[in-house]
Amino acid sequence: MHRSFTPRHKLKRIVIRGFVTVSLSLSLFIALIYFKQHSMVYHPRPYGAGYAQALPTNGEEIFYTLPFGKQTAFYIPARNNEQLPSRLWVAFCGNGSLALDWTTILAGYPNPNDAFLLLDYPGYGKCQGYSSIASTRASTDAALNTLAKRLALSEDEMEPRLCAIGHSLGSAVAIDFARRHRVQRVVAIAPFTTLREEAARVITGPLSYLLIENYDNRAGVVEIRQRNPEAKIAIFHGTKDEVIPVRMGRELAQNFPFIDFFPIEGANHVSVLSEAHDKIIRWMNN
Numbered sequence: 001m002h003r004s005f006t007p008r009h010k011l012k013r014i015v016i017r018g019f020v021t022v023s024l025s026l027s028l029f030i031a032l033i034y035f036k037q038h039s040m041v042y043h044p045r046p047y048g049a050g051y052a053q054a055l056p057t058n059g060e061e062i063f064y065t066l067p068f069g070k071q072t073a074f075y076i077p078a079r080n081n082e083q084l085p086s087r088l089w090v091a092f093c094g095n096g097s098l099a100l101d102w103t104t105i106l107a108g109y110p111n112p113n114d115a116f117l118l119l120d121y122p123g124y125g126k127c128q129g130y131s132s133i134a135s136t137r138a139s140t141d142a143a144l145n146t147l148a149k150r151l152a153l154s155e156d157e158m159e160p161r162l163c164a165i166g167h168s169l170g171s172a173v174a175i176d177f178a179r180r181h182r183v184q185r186v187v188a189i190a191p192f193t194t195l196r197e198e199a200a201r202v203i204t205g206p207l208s209y210l211l212i213e214n215y216d217n218r219a220g221v222v223e224i225r226q227r228n229p230e231a232k233i234a235i236f237h238g239t240k241d242e243v244i245p246v247r248m249g250r251e252l253a254q255n256f257p258f259i260d261f262f263p264i265e266g267a268n269h270v271s272v273l274s275e276a277h278d279k280i281i282r283w284m285n286n
Helices: 007-035 037-041 099-105 133-151 155-161 169-180 195-203 217-227 246-255 277-284
Strands: 060-066 069-076 087-092 114-119 162-167 185-189 232-238 260-264
Touching: 060 133, 069 099, 069 133, 087 133, 087 155, 087 169, 099 114, 114 133, 133 155, 133 169, 155 162, 162 169, 169 185, 169 217, 185 277, 217 246, 232 246, 232 277, 246 260, 260 277
Parallel strands: 087 114, 087 162, 162 185, 185 232, 232 260
Antiparallel strands: 060 069, 069 114
16 A cells, blocks of 8 residues: 655645755765865966066076975075175965066065065975975975075074065965064065965855865964064055955054055055055155
8 A cells, every 4th residue: 555645744844855965965065065175275386488587587496405305496686796785575475376476576675785585385386295384384494494594694694684565365374484583574564464364355254164174364463563562564455456455454454553554545456466556665765
């Protein structure tokens, strides 16, 4: 004898099936965010043929090796008759960009006493490995130590010369660098407040807690000032930034009144680099 289903039973089955489908879909979505978050944060790419002439004639490659592979950074020395630089700007590119992109921004840099160390993240450019906060710190510190030996400078002699500059994700890396070294100046271009808050804006608050790594620029600024109360910090942020809203850069500046904040009217996430160029260079040399 076949059992007949009432409309109520049929509706119950449909609801159960729908609930299972939604639950599975949500679980798969959460798993995708958790296990694929590295590719959402980092977008590594190698140098193409067009970058062959990007390094200035006085620039040089800095080679060093870490447990996760060979690394290459770029050093642009001061134009002061081979004297030691007064300041060494350690530069961190935005996500999807490369270290040598800074050469365009720094073309015609007016101060002959400043030098630049341009860094790619592990897995980017000519660097092997896998990007993470830990691997980026290791690569950055190794590049700095390699250069210090090249210049015959001790850590105590190097640190008074250190400054940091970064764009987007690179702003967080620059701030993280400055919280671990006694720097003199920091330029943060289009920074977020924390990576988790930026993630929450994109994928909602609850899902942002799946984030394994979190750059916290608020905490970083606090530690920078604790390490060197005289350190100067500037934020440049486009008012039309479609990737990291200008309110995040403004909030950092409001939380820490000693930060110089420059809203760049009409600039977006990328165009801020060109539209604020003169102001950035002027502040770096003020």
